[in-house]
Amino acid sequence: MRRTFSRRAVAGTILITLFVGGAGHAGEAPKDVQAQVNALQDALVKVNTLLESQQKKLDEQQQRIAEQEKTIRAYKNLGKPLGDGPAGPSAEILARLDNVERQAAQAVKTASRPKASDSSPYIGAAVDTAFRYFDGDNGKAGDRPSGNDFNIRGAELIFYADVDPFFKTYMVLNATPDASANDEAVPSLEEAAISTTCLPHVTLKGGRFFVPFGRLSMIHDHDLPFVSRPSSIDNYVGGESQGQGLMASSVLPISHFFQVSGGVFNKIGAEFPLLNPVDGTDATNSRRSSAEMTYFLKMLTSFDIGDAHTFELGASAVEVPDHEIRRNLTNLEFTYKWHPSGQSLPQKLVWGTEIMRNEQRSQFTTTATDALGNPIDKQHRESITGYGGYSYVEYFFDRRWSFGPRVDLFQPVTPRETVLPDDPRKATRNTYEQSYSLFLTYKFSEFGRMRLEATHKIYTDRTAANELLFQWTVFWGAHTHGFDMR
Amino acid sequence: MSKSFLLAALLVSTTCFAEDNEAKLKVIASIPDFADMAREIGGVHVEVESLAHGTEDSHGVPVRPSMAAKVAQADVVIEMGLNMEHAWLPPLIDTANNAKLRGGGLIKASEGETILEIPENLSRTEGEQHSEGNPHVNLDPGAGRILAKNICAGLSSNAPQFKKDFEENLAKYLQKLDAKEKEWKAAGAKLKGVKFVSFHNHWAYWARYFEMEYVGTLEPKPGIPPSGSHLAKLIQLMKAQGVKLVVREPQFSDKIPNEVAEKVGGKVVKLAIMVNGLPEAKTWIEMIDANLKAMLEAVDDGGK
Numbered sequence: 001m002r003r004t005f006s007r008r009a010v011a012g013t014i015l016i017t018l019f020v021g022g023a024g025h026a027g028e029a030p031k032d033v034q035a036q037v038n039a040l041q042d043a044l045v046k047v048n049t050l051l052e053s054q055q056k057k058l059d060e061q062q063q064r065i066a067e068q069e070k071t072i073r074a075y076k077n078l079g080k081p082l083g084d085g086p087a088g089p090s091a092e093i094l095a096r097l098d099n100v101e102r103q104a105a106q107a108v109k110t111a112s113r114p115k116a117s118d119s120s121p122y123i124g125a126a127v128d129t130a131f132r133y134f135d136g137d138n139g140k141a142g143d144r145p146s147g148n149d150f151n152i153r154g155a156e157l158i159f160y161a162d163v164d165p166f167f168k169t170y171m172v173l174n175a176t177p178d179a180s181a182n183d184e185a186v187p188s189l190e191e192a193a194i195s196t197t198c199l200p201h202v203t204l205k206g207g208r209f210f211v212p213f214g215r216l217s218m219i220h221d222h223d224l225p226f227v228s229r230p231s232s233i234d235n236y237v238g239g240e241s242q243g244q245g246l247m248a249s250s251v252l253p254i255s256h257f258f259q260v261s262g263g264v265f266n267k268i269g270a271e272f273p274l275l276n277p278v279d280g281t282d283a284t285n286s287r288r289s290s291a292e293m294t295y296f297l298k299m300l301t302s303f304d305i306g307d308a309h310t311f312e313l314g315a316s317a318v319e320v321p322d323h324e325i326r327r328n329l330t331n332l333e334f335t336y337k338w339h340p341s342g343q344s345l346p347q348k349l350v351w352g353t354e355i356m357r358n359e360q361r362s363q364f365t366t367t368a369t370d371a372l373g374n375p376i377d378k379q380h381r382e383s384i385t386g387y388g389g390y391s392y393v394e395y396f397f398d399r400r401w402s403f404g405p406r407v408d409l410f411q412p413v414t415p416r417e418t419v420l421p422d423d424p425r426k427a428t429r430n431t432y433e434q435s436y437s438l439f440l441t442y443k444f445s446e447f448g449r450m451r452l453e454a455t456h457k458i459y460t461d462r463t464a465a466n467e468l469l470f471q472w473t474v475f476w477g478a479h480t481h482g483f484d485m486r
Numbered sequence: 487m488s489k490s491f492l493l494a495a496l497l498v499s500t501t502c503f504a505e506d507n508e509a510k511l512k513v514i515a516s517i518p519d520f521a522d523m524a525r526e527i528g529g530v531h532v533e534v535e536s537l538a539h540g541t542e543d544s545h546g547v548p549v550r551p552s553m554a555a556k557v558a559q560a561d562v563v564i565e566m567g568l569n570m571e572h573a574w575l576p577p578l579i580d581t582a583n584n585a586k587l588r589g590g591g592l593i594k595a596s597e598g599e600t601i602l603e604i605p606e607n608l609s610r611t612e613g614e615q616h617s618e619g620n621p622h623v624n625l626d627p628g629a630g631r632i633l634a635k636n637i638c639a640g641l642s643s644n645a646p647q648f649k650k651d652f653e654e655n656l657a658k659y660l661q662k663l664d665a666k667e668k669e670w671k672a673a674g675a676k677l678k679g680v681k682f683v684s685f686h687n688h689w690a691y692w693a694r695y696f697e698m699e700y701v702g703t704l705e706p707k708p709g710i711p712p713s714g715s716h717l718a719k720l721i722q723l724m725k726a727q728g729v730k731l732v733v734r735e736p737q738f739s740d741k742i743p744n745e746v747a748e749k750v751g752g753k754v755v756k757l758a759i760m761v762n763g764l765p766e767a768k769t770w771i772e773m774i775d776a777n778l779k780a781m782l783e784a785v786d787d788g789g790k
Binding site: 201203251254399486 | 541554556
């Protein structure tokens, strides 16, 4: 609405004021009155001029306000659809907003871009400690004393990194106290391997690593489902399945899971002796033929029944073909997992079993006498076959707690030891060393756990022993969840 | 062998092994939410499967060897990223050794989303932290757009011959999302200012969208199961602040949430953290619908 000063009202007010003022001066001479009227007229003209100027400015401001209101209405009308729909942003505005969001996201991403030092290797560690009470004979306590014993089963440093678009690598350093050397813990290289990442459906792995023989021999001690490694694996494989060599593995590109692995190694088994030629010379002054290498092959498949049941079946074989040194170790593995989804509890059950056949050549010397009574050494070679394996069940009834039993049986096979004809082990060759265990695990978090294990052992000489183990394990730093740890 | 036979054999083998441009793209999604979006956007050009069912803990989906076979055969794998799947997806990808996943076949659905709760300091004393921030982006009703766009971009770059169809399907899906978001905003206005706790820290994005107050979790720290002392403090806090709503996710027992709700005179509501986490949550949109409906009912029933 156009506002105007009422010029008439203003003029009238001035005139009234002047009239009232002038009335006070009534009786002045006519000449003075004329001069005053002239002055009033001049003032009125000036006031009029001022009023006109102010009005003009007011008109200009009102016009500007009207134009701005028009612009605002125009912006509001931009998103208004035809008909009665509610107003909303136009496609153009949405596109521009989208662009701004993307640019902002890019800016944030750039600001948080990794620095060059972020390509450093990942480093993780595991500290695995245990207390053991063993009431058996000293000779049966393994490489630790019987009775009470605290031990660092392993202090491991793990490094892993992508090398380039073609390879990745990792290294595991481990230190374990040596009871025969005042519990000195000397770091050693447990694993160091290179894997390809660029070959389609095939992975080549070379170096020193745990060969995937069976299920548990390739698992580090601190990652086992229980405290102690099954004696059948310790005896037949030689502890962890460490080997130095080259392996290829592949998950076949078919709809059904089928994994094949094969390789060649100097030997397999961390505690298994490095095979020497039959003539007994040491490894540094000998020649290892192709027949004296250790060959490995494995096949693994799985079946799912519904969502809750998974079965895994595998077969592995390790062979040293050489007739004199012959080693043939075969394994059948079976794992069943029950893991119901749709339930509100993290319940899970795992049943794992491995059965092994171990055949090893052993050579021994007997001493006879000739007709003159002189001693004559005679070399014998003997092939010893043993069967063994374990079976365990682990039930997880909580995010923290799990427990289970384990049975472990094997026929002892002594690799490459001299066996005398009257050795009592010959008489017990057809008997099994047995272990019956119960274990209980408590997980504080993904990175720390405690475990209790009680085992009753029965040896082939019919003696028995009991073992109680308490394990405390933590992990820190970067960590990976390997497929083998499923 | 006659030349004509050789030529025929060559032609047949060429035909058999020629690239089939009409073959469907094999898509493996880490969680069913992405499988649903991939089906919406991919249409007839994709075969989609999800590794997780939807009722598991998204951080700890049990690894089965059959999953490795699926990943080995996939043309494309869609993951959330942000370390949500770090405990189970990377070992499958490693074992599968699928070269396509190194050449752009791994799609990170959360790319470009404004991530909440990026930790300033990383320390195991804070539990199982997510170094890249809260990864539960799929529970943000407003994130459907960006998740779908990233999936569309990923499918298009891996199958450019279908890009036009993917983009058309995306446009339709985005229109659907626009309409649903208006519904959710309208219906969810009642949730503004409502305070709640949950078992695990899943709901930061949800709380932001509906302007709810996310007071705390039954876990003292991420991945650490509830302890008596922490629950006592939490109950005290809930009583002091008048928090009545306790959210329980499908992978957790209802025992502790029920106990907490009883002590504060409140209400437990079960929400899905993935598609299929509730029976009526068969798609991502249905999951948000179902979660919103459940929450509103709980609020009406004394959860506020």
